[in-house]
Amino acid sequence: MVSLRGKMQSKVLLFALFGHRLTLTVHVLVAQLLLGYLPKDRALWEQELAKKRSQYEAFKDEFLPNTVGGSSTTGGSEGHSDGNAEHVEHGFLDRSEIAQDDHPLSLGKTSQWNQFAEHSEMIEQVDRDVKRTHPDIHFFCGDSSFAKSNQDSLRNILIIFAKLNAGIRYVQGMNEILAPLFFVFRNDPDYKNANFAEADSFFCFVELLSGLRDNFCQKLDNSVVGIRGTLSKLSQLLKKYDGELQHHLEITTEVNPQFYAFRWITLLLTQEFNFADIIHIWDTLLSDPDGPQETLLRICCAMLILVRKRLLAGDFSSNLKLLQSYPPTNIGHLLYVANKLQ
Incomplete structure (x- = not known):
């Protein structure tokens, strides 16, 4: 039997591929179901x-x-005033107290x-x-x-x-x-x-x-599960699907993922696209039965691949500027490319 999340994933993917917009009512139900806020029954x-x-x-x-x-935790509540009354003189506590x-x-x-x-x-x-x-x-x-x-x-x-x-x-x-x-x-x-x-x-x-809290926990920054571990996974994913681009970015021009993808990942791409496109992207992120992180990494990798020609022709300055101000793109096509990175 296909799981509820599996059904939702297929449905949302169809919307993503063909570029239609879900109604707000469906958006609400999809989000609440996929995030586990509403029970399956x-x-x-x-x-x-x-x-x-x-x-x-x-x-x-x-x-x-x-x-x-x-x-009340800073004192001054009625519940604490009587207990200190005998130690108060002229409105001040005795230093020893x-x-x-x-x-x-x-x-x-x-x-x-x-x-x-x-x-x-x-x-x-x-x-x-x-x-x-x-x-x-x-x-x-x-x-x-x-x-x-x-x-x-x-x-x-x-x-x-x-x-x-x-x-x-x-x-x-x-x-x-x-x-x-x-x-x-x-x-x-x-x-x-x-x-x-x-x-x-x-x-x-x-x-x-x-499902994302490890990226926000400073103590885990340098661990496998922290934000730097996540950035390393993005680098490995790009190397798997486009080794030439990964080498040019990180070795030739020394544009490492932390310079641009830190914001992409921690803020779930909310700063890279207009608001309508953000909601469209999130339909796909929330449909991942294992949580949004893996799908998010595939989308980030697809973003790099879609502008590979400009990146391969660029130097450190131009590539960094391009990735920190990602150009307008067809979101349906972006999600299609990301889905191919399986």
């Missing part, structure tokens, strides 16, 4: 959605009130002050990145209440993700990976689902990053 969809959406509201209640300051980890100058990782500073820095980074998300699209940018509401949703999701994933936290660029998911879910023609786009996007974002 359709009878369970409503129950599972209600459960996950309720869970997300609980996450918001737990994490978002404490993102600006005044958190201040634990080392509570000292404002403590550099310890468990220091509440240090944790608060790191958290504040993360919030500021999220805010900056959210405001820079697709500035050319009114859905994400502008003075309208709708755009601001969408920015708030992106911010909420990224902060909650960072709080729940202390080993990774927030990494710059995650907003770009979240944006296509949220855009599709928020524009679902079924307004009942569109109203829960934030919750649905959060869980699908978590599922998507679960």
Whole structure:
């Protein structure tokens, strides 16, 4: 029997090959099914959605009130004031009652002050990145209440993700990976689902990053499973299918994959193509039953092969410029070439 993902993979591949666009409703279902957010049994969809959406509201209640300051973890809550009352004189704690980890100058990782500073820095980074998300699209940018509401949703999701994933936290660029998911879910023609786009996007974002998290973990950068290991796989794939091009790029002109493909891979090509093409590419990425990484590498390899003539004629400067600002291309043809690299 053909698996559900196998069926979806064939269906999405047909769309990719012939260049048609899926409707938004199908986009939503494809993403939620392939990412494992919706169970295979359709009878369970409503129950599972209600459960996950309720869970997300609980996450918001737990994490978002404490993102600006005044958190109970920094002291100052009513629950802690009575316990210290006998040690307070004129509003100040006695020096002997201040634990080392509570000292404002403590550099310890468990220091509440240090944790608060790191958290504040993360919030500021999220805010900056959210405001820079697709500035050319009114859905994400502008003075309208709708755009601001969408920015708030992106911010909420990224902060909650960072709080729940202390080993990774927030990494710059995650907003770009979240944006296509949220855009599709928020524009679902079924307004009942569109109203829960934030919750649905959060869980699908978590599922998507679960297969890519090693690329974001700094401790694994130099390991086989880290980003440099992934870049090495791209180099090997290119060598397998076009050894001449691989040699010219990496040996002759010394344009190594980390100079251009680091962004391609970590941001799932969201910076290389227009938004409509990104969603089209993601239909194929999400259809890979083993996760998006292998398909992503094939697409990256196909991108190099499609501009091989220009690369073979170029030097370090021209090749680097070309690959860092990839030229417009026919996405259907790109995916066709990538599918041939099996």
